[in-house]
Every structure is written in structure tokens, then in C-alpha cells.
Amino acid sequence: MRLLLVFAVVVAAAAAQINQRRPGQTNNRVHNNQRPHNQQPQNQQQPPQKADSQKGTLLSLPEPQLCASRPKQWNFNGHNYFFSWDNEGEGFYELAGETQGRKVNWLEARNECRRRCMDAVSMETEAENNMIFQFIQDRNLSYIWTSGRLCDFTGCSERKDLHPINIYGWFWSNTNTKMAPTNSTPPGWAAQPWSPAGHTGGPQPDNAEYDINQTSESCLGVLNNIYKDGIKWHDIACYHKKPFVCEDSDALLDYVKGTNPTIIL
Numbered sequence: 001m002r003l004l005l006v007f008a009v010v011v012a013a014a015a016a017q018i019n020q021r022r023p024g025q026t027n028n029r030v031h032n033n034q035r036p037h038n039q040q041p042q043n044q045q046q047p048p049q050k051a052d053s054q055k056g057t058l059l060s061l062p063e064p065q066l067c068a069s070r071p072k073q074w075n076f077n078g079h080n081y082f083f084s085w086d087n088e089g090e091g092f093y094e095l096a097g098e099t100q101g102r103k104v105n106w107l108e109a110r111n112e113c114r115r116r117c118m119d120a121v122s123m124e125t126e127a128e129n130n131m132i133f134q135f136i137q138d139r140n141l142s143y144i145w146t147s148g149r150l151c152d153f154t155g156c157s158e159r160k161d162l163h164p165i166n167i168y169g170w171f172w173s174n175t176n177t178k179m180a181p182t183n184s185t186p187p188g189w190a191a192q193p194w195s196p197a198g199h200t201g202g203p204q205p206d207n208a209e210y211d212i213n214q215t216s217e218s219c220l221g222v223l224n225n226i227y228k229d230g231i232k233w234h235d236i237a238c239y240h241k242k243p244f245v246c247e248d249s250d251a252l253l254d255y256v257k258g259t260n261p262t263i264i265l
């Protein structure tokens with residue numbers, strides 16, 4: 001009983017540590033061109049998952065057995081990936097066939113991946129983005145969820161480097177990496193991944209659903225020519241249901257390895 005309790009506390013502490021990493025952290029470390037986050041008082045740090053937990057839905061913790069047996073459908077730069085409709089198991093397809101697969105909201109997509117030490121895909125480089133766009137094209141998929149998220153929740157307003165958020169406030173929640181400003185082609189990329197067109201006819205992100213009924217478009221999906229715009233990034237309200245691509249999460253794999261030394265992942 002006592003041992004179990006200690007274990008539970010350790011798990012909770014490690015999980016809290018993972019979740020307390022914030023957008024911009026990796027970017028700050030690598031490029032050193034942002035205001036260092038350690039100039040801010042520790043207690044102002046908020047996990048990027050705050051908005052979701054406010055709605056009563058929490059991020060899932062990794063499950064060692066599922067991590068060890070996670071689908072490794074393809075590999076890119078040392079990470080495993082899989083597409084939800086191509087894999088059996090709870091949370092994946094319900095019926096075989098491209099047009100019949102199960103669709104879930106953005107947080108459910110992340111959680112299905114996270115239980116397997118993965119997370120919804122994050123395209124930090126143009127090469128990785130091209131790989132995902134090619135997959136969508138080859139499979140003629142209409143859309144997928146990614147881990148992209150707008151920092152529009154508690155803790156974000158204190159981060160001056162994230163404002164205005166429609167330009168500077170987007171990050172990959174898989175790796176807590178900031179995206180390039182949304183209003184121009186990312187440095188070093190050949191093309192702007194954000195769509196030039198959406199519901200309002202203007203460039204993405206446009207938070208269009210907010211104008212209709214105050215539902216923020218806080219999550220990033222890749223849409224395939226829905227607006228006659230080719231395969232492009234769109235800001236989308238997070239409740240919409242889509243299939244998803246999972247990518248290995250280094251943080252979750254390290255965490256499970258650390259707590260299960262003999263596990264083979």
C-alpha cells in the first residue's frame with residue numbers, strides 16, 4: 001500500500017514536470033533569440049494544457065505497455081509515426097476504409113497518441129512538413145489533426161513574446177516548440193504552409209468561427225483543398241473531429257524509460 005502510494009506520487013510529479021514545459025522553451029534554448037523564459041518568476045509558468053483541463057478533460061499519461069507495443073508505421077529522422085486509420089486498437093479505426101475511419105477532437109487525438117508515448121504530429125521543419133503533406137496527398141485524405149495549438153489560455157497573456165497571438169502565439173504542443181510567425185514564410189522554408197484562403201476567404205490563421213459564434217479556432221489541422229487551396233495549414237476550432245497522425249514524443253518516451261528501466265521501446 002505504502003509503496004503504491006509513493007509510486008503514484010512520483011508519477012504525478014514526473015507528469016507535472018512534463019506538462020510544465022512551455023511553448024518557446026525549445027526555441028529559446030536553440031536560437032537564443034527570444035527573451036529567456038527564466039527571466040520570469042517560476043510561479044508564473046503555466047502548462048500549455050491549462051485551457052483543456054479547464055474544460056474538465058485532461059491530458060493522458062503514457063501507459064508503458066502501450067508505449068512498448070505502439071504502432072511504428074513509418075520512420076522519419078529517428079521518430080516513429082502512424083496514421084490513426086491504418087492501425088487497430090482502441091481509439092483507432094472502427095471500420096476499415098479511408099472514408100469510414102473514426103474521427104476525434106483535437107485533445108482526444110493527442111491523448112490516443114500520448115497513451116502510446118507519442119503525441120499528435122508536429123512539423124517543425126519543412127522536410128517533415130513535406131513528408132506529412134505527401135502522405136495526405138498520396139492517401140487523398142481530406143484532413144488530419146496535428147499537435148499545433150494557439151497559446152490563448154491562462155499564462156499566455158504574460159508572455160509578451162507571444163503577442164499578437166495570431167502571429168506569434170502558435171506552438172507545437174508535442175515538443176513545446178514555437179512556430180515561426182504566421183504572417184510570412186517560415187525562415188528557410190520554400191513555401192508558406194498556412195493557407196492563403198479559408199472560411200472568410202483570407203489567409204490563415206483567421207479565427208473565422210470566433211466571428212460566427214465566439215468559438216476560437218485554437219487548433220491546427222492540415223486540410224486538403226477544402227478551400228481550393230491545396231494541402232495547407234488551417235486554424236480550426238478544437239471540437240471538430242478528424243483522423244490524426246501520431247509521432248514519437250521524446251519527453252514521454254524518456255519518462256517511461258526512466259520509470260521502467262528494463263522496458264524496450
Ligand SMILES: *[C@@H]1O[C@H](CO)[C@@H](O)[C@H](O)[C@H]1NC(C)=O
Nearest residue numbers: 099137139140141142224225
Ligand atoms: C480524393 O478525395 C476527394 C474528396 O473526398 C474526391 O472527390 C476525389 O474523387 C478523390 N480522388 C481520388 C483520386 O480518389
Ligand SMILES: *[C@@H]1O[C@H](CO)[C@@H](O)[C@H](O)[C@H]1NC(C)=O
Nearest residue numbers: 208209210212213214215237
Ligand atoms: C459555431 O458555428 C459553427 C459553424 O457554423 C458550427 O458548426 C458550430 O456548431 C457552432 N458552435 C456553437 C457553439 O454554436
